[in-house]
Amino acid sequence: MTKIKREVPVRIAGEDNPNTAVNRRRPGGRATLEDVARHAEVSTMTVSRALRDTSLVSPSARERIEAAVRELGYIPNRAARTLASARSKLIAVLVPSLSNAVFVETLAGVQDCVGPAGYQLLIGNTGYSPARQAELLSAYLAHAPDGFLVTGSDDTKAIREHLKTSGVPLVHMFDLAAAGEWSVGFSQRKAGHAIGAHLAGRGARRPGFIAAQLDPRTMQRRAGYRRALREAGLDAGLEILTKQPSSVDLGCTLLRSLLSEAPDCDAVFCCNDDLALGALFECQRLKIAVPRDLAIVGFNDLPFAAVASPSITTVATPRYAVGFEAARMLLQILDGIAPERNRIDLGFDLVVRESA
């Protein structure tokens, strides 16, 4: 006696499993491609084609398939698609922080670029930690992302090492990487230099620098800033650095430290706007007139900088564009189009306002 193999699983209408706690294979009886095919009286292949590109299929088939999809509430299973096609339509994005508005806007740029192309984002927060970054890289590799977009918390070598064998393309954001790598950003060094030059140009005698986190990009800004001061014949030695995460609160604290170390300090470059806002608040508390007694410069041009009182002089960074262009570059690579350049420098703008 032969067992009869049921080619088509029998679905009894209204056969709801009352015991929802039990983990059945198809919770809710979600419709599959096969269900749609049967309903539309075509093969699964035709449905598969119609779903990807309607022009691949005859109008009549297309109509029936669309009707079936609607009736069954069919939603494709991406895991199956990923497994079969070896394309996940997932892009992994690694940023050092999300409490920093800069990276939130970068993500918006990425999202706006890849969303219309049908990609989903896997967003990882490395917290500026190389170890965490390595972990995330591995974890995300398991999802077989089609590409990586990363703002490195440290050297790019470890990243390369990790991804090299996987063959997944990667574009660096903010770091203008070396040849042989893809990158979109701007020169942190030049930006820092522009600030140093501005401060020197407006007559600062004793400028100071306050910085938190001390990530690579901050240190590059510092290098440019120091060079500008030296070029202007000024001492670049006055600085308060801490590895603590940046915050407005910390800006207050660091400003106090700076002034206690150098009461004659007459200008301060804060490594970002949050710090600058804290410094400004602290000055208001201490009755220090800005910019008359102390000039303050921030970095990034976050939304509040323009409307603070006094408004804050800062460097406007193209963070949204960095995300968008890095994503575009990655998409080109994924589509097999060679981007014109392997590194795109988006530049920056020194925005001179009231505070310096």
Added chain:
Amino acid sequence: MTKIKREVPVRIAGEDNPNTAVNRRRPGGRATLEDVARHAEVSTMTVSRALRDTSLVSPSARERIEAAVRELGYIPNRAARTLASARSKLIAVLVPSLSNAVFVETLAGVQDCVGPAGYQLLIGNTGYSPARQAELLSAYLAHAPDGFLVTGSDDTKAIREHLKTSGVPLVHMFDLAAAGEWSVGFSQRKAGHAIGAHLAGRGARRPGFIAAQLDPRTMQRRAGYRRALREAGLDAGLEILTKQPSSVDLGCTLLRSLLSEAPDCDAVFCCNDDLALGALFECQRLKIAVPRDLAIVGFNDLPFAAVASPSITTVATPRYAVGFEAARMLLQILDGIAPERNRIDLGFDLVVRESA
């Protein structure tokens, strides 16, 4: 003549495909479970077990498997796991905004809770749009998330409708949903009431309200605030509302509108801290003493509120906890454990500072 089917694909060492542009099935020849099994001289099942729970396997097998994994650089393919197990280990999180720091911190709470349990997040930004929310719900359903965490941009009914048939559990964040739904949040209405009562209590004669975005939660705060004013015998009619996205800049603008409409206004409840910061800056520009001439209250207690000058009176909201507890509730549901309560009220704190 019979074709011989190769049971084991032959892999020739050093056989690198020079044409990396060609999209082969296995870019980089990523190792599979089968590769590991062969290397460790066990079956794929044993490897599968060892990977999930080492105690399921003999120590000797375990050792060989671990060695093989290391040597081959094996990284599991989650798409395959998802397809076979019907569990994606993905949690979809929908928030109305990422430029609002509140939701960034909520996401941090979610991440900190689900990360250790091996879940990845799919983060969707609805931009406060119900239409976008519906789109994202569908898009994410394709990824077969094990659960949803959402802060609704509108009514919860549409969400239910969408997810009902899918059987994917959902926990609401911030909205304390109706019975039969899972939710973690706090009473926006009571929080608004606390602010109204505080302003009345400190002698406000002509309080005003400024608000942006006008999402459901903002309107609930407004309702509580107005009731408190009425209870104190004050007029609740003075308000400037706009659907524009919230920003510090907008806070400046709305404050000016408020004062031009009611020059005798002596207290203002800003629906969030960004608006309050803008209002404060504008007062500084207009030489309006805060709180003497005008009291300012914000909402959320973002990091800058405590250190502004003057420091800003506001309501501290448990946003990190909302994310964490909502995630915990969801994880319990996924593990088949019934949470004690279906709605968790985390409360809030009125933080009285200098500005009001």
Added chain:
DNA sequence: CTGAAAGCGCTTACAG
């Protein structure tokens, strides 16, 4: 503690 079989729901690569 271990393994052979079957299948998850799609797409690729052919063939017509």
Added chain:
DNA sequence: CTGAAAGCGCTTACAG
């Protein structure tokens, strides 16, 4: 324009 076959890389459900 359409379809039958095979397979993507895992896990489930059995069986030992």
